[in-house]
């Protein structure tokens with residue numbers, strides 16, 4: 001047993017969560033904040049002294065004026081709590097510190113909310129306005145420490161695998177990730193702007209041209225997109241790139257880092273991460289980020305209705321269904337109407353519901369279904385009496401999206417409920433959807449390598465070209481994406497053409513990036529995963545704001561610093577800018 005703890009300083013021997021019966025008899029010094037104070041009688045008071053490690057009960061003279069959140073140094077002797085007063089819920093609950101000499105290091109204004117779990121119910125804007133007080137709480141301290149453990153384990157895993165940490169600039173030209181960028185006016189070149197990096201994408205690829213071989217960075221990335229529970233303007237990524245590799249090499253290196261990070265937090269190493277193709281993920285779960293913690297997979301019913309008389313089904317390109325076990329009784333007309341409304345909101349023309357009974361189906365469309373169709377639905381979906389079946393008939397992408405959304409709505413467990421289900425989604429399409437002016441859009445980004453088996457489909461059927469792009473998904477959250485990159489200029493030109501980017505445009509936008517490739521670019525690929533999201537899930541939080549020390553609110557503001565604030569007119573003018581009145 002040591003007399004002092006690892007974090008002892010000239011002001012303290014131990015921290016507030018450390019003392020145990022083995023310390024009884026020792027004279028100790030603690031520092032921290034006053035949590036609760038209770039009068040004891042006999043001219044004594046109990047004070048809970050708190051720091052991030054926990055609390056220790058200190059017995060002090062009641063004439064010492066210490067109040068909530070005062071900052072103290074307490075010197076005293078560790079002793080056993082009297083019989084009957086042991087608190088087994090508290091790690092330090094068997095001891096207390098007596099004969100206390102109290103030094104008030106700093107008085108404190110009463111805090112606007114209690115510094116404990118009760119603050120969970122306080123309006124988030126108030127918590128963020130007083131974030132420095134919110135951070136004193138156990139939940140926030142735990143989250144910040146989980147974050148630190150994830151960062152440390154990730155770094156160690158990358159270093160162990162021979163990756164080199166390289167910092168890339170924050171003032172960059174536009175990068176092609178496709179999100180809206182933050183622009184920074186260049187004072188010395190009025191009218192010109194830097195962008196803040198959406199990711200280090202271009203630079204990390206140039207590091208490969210530069211022979212770095214294996215790069216990583218815990219990188220801050222910025223995207224000016226509407227904020228959500230899993231999205232902030234600024235976020236942190238483990239960004240990496242490696243040379244002379246194929247997809248499996250990248251997946252293995254990233255898996256190692258993610259599994260190490262998870263193990264560092266949970267104490268358990270997750271199983272090796274499974275893989276699913278994008279097409280399978282869509283067909284089975286309706287989304288490209290499947291939550292594998294629950295079943296309710298989509299059933300393929302298109303063939304079942306190949307010769308159907310039922311009009312709503314006969315012309316549809318794709319028919320799929322999901323089954324909610326035993327839910328037929330729970331869903332009244334009102335709820336079914338709500339589900340239909342939700343399906344329409346996501347893009348369906350309608351939603352067919354069927355309640356399984358001993359006789360067949362109870363449903364407004366039952367009369368349109370043949371006996372053969374009823375039997376085939378039941379068999380394909382493994383339906384039993386009491387189950388509720390939901391069917392969507394539409395074009396394939398819509399069928400998937402609607403049922404994928406309903407599956408998540410109806411079945412997805414809360415984020416803090418285990419188990420952790422990691423999955424690699426591979427073979428993303430090279431192009432997903434079209435821009436407003438009808439050009440195909442990159443599924444990942446324009447430098448992603450097409451699948452070698454699909455290159456000849458570029459001109460005939462570009463939308464069916466797969467790519468060597470992969471996502472890592474955890475419990476239905478997209479943790480990150482990556483791809484093998486194009487390193488041959490001819491192929492790059494072909495992809496640009498398919499994207500509707502002319503050679504002149506490509507040269508203007510990406511010339512500084514593509515010309516270096518002419519000097520001998522190695523085959524390379526990489527990945528980036530969001531640390532905020534990984535930490536949030538490992539911490540059981542469903543909002544990444546809870547794992548970020550100083551996040552922005554949903555509307556992009558910071559109630560603590562009041563940012564953003566109007567620009568000082570002189571500073572704005574110095575940048576060569578003139579503000580125009582805002583019209584709504």
Ligand code: ASP
Pocket residue numbers: 177198199200201240480481482483526527528
């Ligand atoms: N830059 C990509 C992203 O941030 C990741 C990658 O392709 O490495 O999503």
